[in-house]
Amino acid sequence: MFGKKRVAIVGAGVTLFRRNLKETGKELSFHAAKMALEQAGMELRDIQSVVMGTAPDAFDGVHMKGEYLADGAGAYHKPYTRVFVGGGTGVFAPLAGWWHVASGKFDTCLVVCEEKMSSCYPHPQYAFTTIFDPILERPIGMNLIWIFALEMNRYMHKHNIKKEDIALVSVKNKRNALDNPIAQLAANITVEDVLNSEIMAWPVQRLDVSPTSDGAAAAVLVSEDIAKEVTDNPVWIDGVGWCIDSTYWTDRDLYYPDYVEYAARMAYKMAGIKNPPKEIDVAEPYDPFDYKELHHMEGLLLCKKGEAPKLTREGVTQRDGDLPTCPSGGLLGCGNPIAAAGMMKVCEIFWQLRGEAGKRQVPGDPRTGVAQAWGDLMQYGSVIVLRR
Amino acid sequence: MSLEKITNLFDARHWIGHMEADYRYTLGIAGERFFKEIKENARIMGAKCPKCGVVFVPPRLYCEKCFMKLEEWVDVGKRGEVYTYTIATIDIDGKKLEKPQIYALIKFEGAHGGLIHKIGETENVYIGMKVEAVFKPPSERKASINDIAYFKPVK
Numbered sequence: 227m228f229g230k231k232r233v234a235i236v237g238a239g240v241t242l243f244r245r246n247l248k249e250t251g252k253e254l255s256f257h258a259a260k261m262a263l264e265q266a267g268m269e270l271r272d273i274q275s276v277v278m279g280t281a282p283d284a285f286d287g288v289h290m291k292g293e294y295l296a297d298g299a300g301a302y303h304k305p306y307t308r309v310f311v312g313g314g315t316g317v318f319a320p321l322a323g324w325w326h327v328a329s330g331k332f333d334t335c336l337v338v339c340e341e342k343m344s345s346c347y348p349h350p351q352y353a354f355t356t357i358f359d360p361i362l363e364r365p366i367g368m369n370l371i372w373i374f375a376l377e378m379n380r381y382m383h384k385h386n387i388k389k390e391d392i393a394l395v396s397v398k399n400k401r402n403a404l405d406n407p408i409a410q411l412a413a414n415i416t417v418e419d420v421l422n423s424e425i426m427a428w429p430v431q432r433l434d435v436s437p438t439s440d441g442a443a444a445a446v447l448v449s450e451d452i453a454k455e456v457t458d459n460p461v462w463i464d465g466v467g468w469c470i471d472s473t474y475w476t477d478r479d480l481y482y483p484d485y486v487e488y489a490a491r492m493a494y495k496m497a498g499i500k501n502p503p504k505e506i507d508v509a510e511p512y513d514p515f516d517y518k519e520l521h522h523m524e525g526l527l528l529c530k531k532g533e534a535p536k537l538t539r540e541g542v543t544q545r546d547g548d549l550p551t552c553p554s555g556g557l558l559g560c561g562n563p564i565a566a567a568g569m570m571k572v573c574e575i576f577w578q579l580r581g582e583a584g585k586r587q588v589p590g591d592p593r594t595g596v597a598q599a600w601g602d603l604m605q606y607g608s609v610i611v612l613r614r
Numbered sequence: 615m616s617l618e619k620i621t622n623l624f625d626a627r628h629w630i631g632h633m634e635a636d637y638r639y640t641l642g643i644a645g646e647r648f649f650k651e652i653k654e655n656a657r658i659m660g661a662k663c664p665k666c667g668v669v670f671v672p673p674r675l676y677c678e679k680c681f682m683k684l685e686e687w688v689d690v691g692k693r694g695e696v697y698t699y700t701i702a703t704i705d706i707d708g709k710k711l712e713k714p715q716i717y718a719l720i721k722f723e724g725a726h727g728g729l730i731h732k733i734g735e736t737e738n739v740y741i742g743m744k745v746e747a748v749f750k751p752p753s754e755r756k757a758s759i760n761d762i763a764y765f766k767p768v769k
């Protein structure tokens with residue numbers, strides 16, 4: 227065992243994901259946290275520590291967003307930490323929650339992730355223009371869609387991947403989202419719809435991309451002793467990993483996410499997983515763009531480099547396939563409130579392993595799942611392995 | 615939670631606010647030298663790690679792999695190769711650009727890293743295309759990455 231205590235998730239909650247919700251970020255945090263506590267059968271007074279995951283301050287438009295959101299996350303008079311690793315935050319926050327409990331310092335930790343992107347208008351893309359290097363990149367006029375287009379193009383070039391195969395991810399995830407009550411962009415679409423959608427920055431088209439969203443997600447983490455008291459169905463955090471690549475994205479090869487592989491190897495080693503494709507029953511890789519699901523499946527060692535499009539084409543990643551991938555509907559189908567989106571994936575694996583995913587439930591009594599998020603400037607990987 | 619669907623951002627009661635702040639970013643020790651070479655000599659330089667032997671472009675003060683200080687600078691030439699590219703058709707507001715703009719990651723022979731820049735004088739671009747930096751006239755150079763106007767195909 228790693229750490230002093232084994233750590234379990236005993237409750238989870240996710241709010242609606244929508245382009246524009248009336249609730250403030252604090253209120254969204256409260257709803258998600260309350261749902262997670264209710265599922266755990268616990269009250270705020272049972273919580274000894276709180277971790278908040280939320281992405282750039284510029285979305286909500288409040289500098290010191292961690293402090294601003296604290297009351298909604300249930301942090302009043304408690305040890306409280308905000309963590310932030312860009313888009314990787316949603317899976318990093320429960321990792322931070324894990325070490326709060328695994329260290330033996332706390333028996334319980336409430337992990338809450340929030341994003342209210344609609345505050346930034348006319349479009350939250352504006353907040354992304356200041357994430358680039360101010361000397362080398364911002365004077366060129368970089369925009370986030372463009373650098374993902376550069377990465378997608380290199381990935382397609384390296385493995386000779388067709389856009390048709392990448393579009394299948396968008397089709398699958400938006401369809402999976404039809405069964406998810408929180409989903410913002412659930413739809414039955416075709417590969418042709420994706421290929422005919424507006425070109426934003428070649429090869430990225432409108433339906434290759436997840437939307438911006440408001441939303442929150444939360445989970446209750448507890449030590450083994452408490453888990454045995456509050457539930458018959460704990461889901462254990464058996465592996466954690468995180469890694470950052472070069473700060474210069476121009477230094478990276480772009481067709482393969484090394485940093486995800488390093489994070490995954492760290493998590494798998496801890497969980498004793500030697501053959502990820504055989505031992506992992508359900509996966510939630512980060513899918514803000516359709517090609518990213520493929521990229522991340524490869525980084526998570528769920529298949530060989532360049533093989534993810536083939537698995538997708540063969541139906542392996544469908545909900546009833548051998549390796550169900552993004553059964554939640556992912557970011558492409560549910561929406562992408564950055565930190566909350568990654569945390570939603572952790573919640574989905576939790577529910578899948580407990581057999582509580584309803585119409586989204588993957589068959590075959592899954593025992594082991596992995597969730598992953600990706601962030602900062604295309605260079606941060608955070609990975610969590612959950613087991614029943 | 616509120617379940618009603620809000621399609622117009624301004625339908626919910628709101629308050630309009632700003633987060634204004636202006637910044638003055640120093641180029642840094644390595645950056646000053648890199649941009650001075652571009653401005654005064656129209657040269658693209660890299661910095662070589664004495665331990666790893668890697669030549670970093672853009673040049674830096676230190677090697678992130680082994681933490682050696684980088685003191686040897688080398689001219690990597692004006693010519694490079696398109697490593698990947700995108701053709702931007704809409705701007706940040708979602709409005710159509712008057713003319714599609716090609717952006718590429720350009721790598722230089724023998725160097726690690728590269729520069730992101732515009733591609734000009736052509737509408738055709740492909741991965742592996744040889745390109746060359748087009749510098750602005752000396753009087754217009756300001757020690758900025760935009761002292762390079764764009765990269766053009768090598769004939």
Ligand SMILES: [Zn+2]
Nearest residue numbers: 663666677680
């Ligand atoms: Zn070195």
